[in-house]
Amino acid sequence: RELRKQRLTGLDLCRGIAAYAVAVIHANAVIIYSGFPTDQWMVGFTQLSRFAVPFFLAASFCLMTSKLYTSKSHFSVASNLKTIFTRLLVPYLCWSAIYLSFRAIKALNTPDGFGKLFHDPVLLIFLGGASIHLYFLPLLFSGSFLILVAEYLAKRRIDIKALTCLFVMS
Secondary structure, X not given: OOOOOOOOHHHHHHHHHHHHHHHHHHHHHHHHHHOOOXXXXXXXXXXXXXXXXXXXXHHHHHHHHHXXXXXXXXXXXXXXXXXXXXXXXXXXXXXXXXXXXXXXXXXXXXXXXXXXXXXXHHHHHHOOOOOHHHOHHHHHHHHHHHHHHHHHHHHOOOOHHHHHHHHHHO
């Protein structure tokens, strides 16, 4: 008999509410950029909806950490990094290139547009500076990478001195 994954109903409900909140955020952005007037209620509702992306990040990290001690599979940094790379970094790099292309075309019409576009390469490369929509992908990648480190450390016996040193470094 096939084992089914245990579903957390409360988490699924919150994920549904968060998905709706993401739709509200994007709809509000379209309304603002179209020039349609917004009232205080819509602004407040949009601000309230901003919990969605941090919620998705926290839920995904929580679900990842719950597998640290329950998974019996052998730890393989190379295969896990390859999975994370293809799942997160490839789309991040593609969408960054698309957004940067559009912003570069727009910068052609403004004086010193390219200077302003590329004034902070660290922001562009590592923090989703090409577009506000991309900011969560570097956070998800770095959190996933740190979960791999935590999994590696959880599979080994670590003495208290090393654990204290890691705590102070963090």
